[in-house]
Amino acid sequence: MVYLDNAATTRTSPAAMDAMAHVMAGDAFANPSSQHDAGDAALRALEEARREVAACLRSRPSEVEWVSCGTEANNQALLTGAAYGAREGRRHIVASAIEHPSVLRMLERLASADGPFGGGFDVTLVRPDETGVVGVASVKEALREDTCLVSLMYANNEVGAIQPVRDVCRMCRKRAILFHTDAVQAAGHVHLDFARDGFDMLSVSAHKFHGPRGVGALLCSKRVAPAPLLLGDGASRVEALRARLVSRLTEAGGVRVLGPQEPSLRLPGIVALALEGVDHESALVLLDEAGVCVSAGSACAAGAVESSHVLAAMGVPSEVARTYLRVSIDATENDECSIDEAADAILQVAERLRGSAR
Ligand code: PLP
Secondary structure (H helix, E strand, O other): OOOOOOOOOOOOOHHHHHHHHHHHOOOOOOOOOOOOOHHHHHHHHHHHHHHHHHHHOOOOOHHHOOOOOOOHHHHHHHHHHHHHHHOOOOOOOEOOOOOOOOHHHHHHHOOOOOOHOOOOOEEEOOOOOOOOOOOOOHHHHHHOOOOOEEEEOOOOOOOOOOHHHHHHHHEEEEEEEEEEHHHHHHHOEOOOOOHHHOOOEEEEHHHHOOOOOOOOEEEOOOOOOOOOOOOOHHHHHHHHHHHHHHHHHHHHEEEEEEEOHHHOOOOOOOOEEEEEOOHHHHHHHHHHHHOOOOHHHHHHHHOEEEEOOOHHHOOOHHHHOEEEEEOOOOOOOOOHHHHHHHHHHHHHHHHHHHHHHH
16 A cells, blocks of 8 residues: 555554553553552653643643634634734734635634634635745735734645744734644644744644544644633633632632532532621622622522522521622633632722621
8 A cells, every 4th residue: 555645644653552551551641630550650740741742742731722623723712812912902803715615714703703703704715826825915804903813824734834923923913813733734844943933733643643543733822821622621620720729718818619619519619608707799799899799599680689599498507698699700811810819809808898897
């Protein structure tokens, strides 16, 4: 057999198979998030792999996001760019007409009225010249005041044409436009230097250069927070944010968490707090003034807070129920900074209200 379809996929190299067998059969098989020795070994193997990928692509290890393939990397890159655009009120995306379907189909989703982040993104597809190269001038012409993202592949999968990604990236940086390049065909064939070229996001897929199927990476520069694609990831992120909030509040004292503590018995994002000696209605007003939006249960017609029938049914005494605040955390909405800000505000408000009650 003469295998000349290496752009579709490559034979897995013995070195890659050895490395995988070593991890799967050895001590590093465990869940890297687990808090035991086997988990630590898996975490070390994962971080070593991250350092190796980063060294090959000249990025920082912290800029390597693991994904399952090039398609997922591209999907996530476009969603990240769209999330940025939606935040900034810029809803125009530029790509080339010769991108891989994993880019083009996602652009169609973003353009549709019911697409992610409110949909309705305007998409301009720039055509290449007759050799398959997209001109820098054509991309420049397509840019608008409201362009949030440019996605241009590093090299094309059908004709092999290398695109002027560095020049286009430089142009985007000057206009605060995010730049993504699909380097799935380029990786392993041309020298990639993520740091030098200043890309915001870059996609690679292992099976295109003798690695295993089911492994890819999206490099995301520290300027960009990748939009989570998988719900499970979001849930563990929410769990971490919740743990951060709860430990800050309980360490300070006078704060209790109601409801189940065991993660398998509760939603990760809902935290029911009881703030000893603090009337929740007054707390809500002060927190709102501090720019922190939480809830104290449902509001009755007059706008006052109704006492919770759920807490009552749980047998929570009414004097405790009157101190109840609900904080609900979301993986895309919240981050460590906003959690810390909320924890500080809750503690300050509690102290102030306890002081005025004395
Ligand atoms: N981008 C380009 C340019 C490709 O050629 C391919 C695969 O052919 C992909 C993305 C998708 O990669 P994967 O097969 O890992 O999903």
